[in-house]
Amino acid sequence: MATIFSLVIINKSGGLIFQKDFTETARVDTNEAMTQASIWHSLHAISAQLSPAHGDTGIEMLEADTFNLHCFLAPTGTKFVLTCAPRTAGMEVLLQTIYELYSDYVLKNPFYEMEMPIRCAAFDQHLLNEIRSRS
């Protein structure tokens, strides 16, 4: 049983544009989430600079004692950050699916402005369905 805690989407400047908690314990308030998103954005960039090999794009997966964090960096610079329980499989595939949902229901929404907070009901609905079907 996969336990997915939360999803955060960060725009290419490091600003938080979407945040969704899927469990009660994972709830954080918006200001806190925005600070965390900016911190993650910088840590992601530094980890690429510290790489001992060429062509590194940044952290893809972080393991802690109580949770795992998966990060997908789109070619446009948008980051999709998913926190889940340790040893949960299939998170990379889920992130790809979320990216597809993002391009279908957010980017193709004519009222959505790039890099702005996401307020698309269709995206929320499909995202919830996808997460429910996984956990």
Next chain:
Amino acid sequence: MLLFCFYIFNREGVCLHYHEWSRPRAARNESDDRKMMFGLLFSLKAFVSKADPSSNGEEEPTFVSYRTDKYKLHYLENPSGIRFVLLSQPNAGEMREFLKHVYDTCYVEHVVKNPLYSPGEPFKFEQFTQALTKMAKKTHV
């Protein structure tokens, strides 16, 4: 399984030791590289304790490792503040036991028990390096 490099930091951020097996992309400036590594780990520790979704406040969550496209970083911190950092290939498994072993058999034996070593100073001991490379050879084929 290839190992890139290995750092030891103390609580103050001083890089006590650095060992390199192979590093295709050399750091532009050595001391900047150490400082950036310490800074990154310090911030990552704070980030992980904030980002932890579990509600129990007693146990402080520690970050274990992170993986990027080109490398995997393994981290071990002791209650004394000594931090061990290992950079390996991304397909590496759990290296926590290896780091614990390095602490027990290499660091404690050849560094802490060395009467000529004053804590907080960077060191470069032949015996430590030998023990470290021997253990690395044993672990990764």
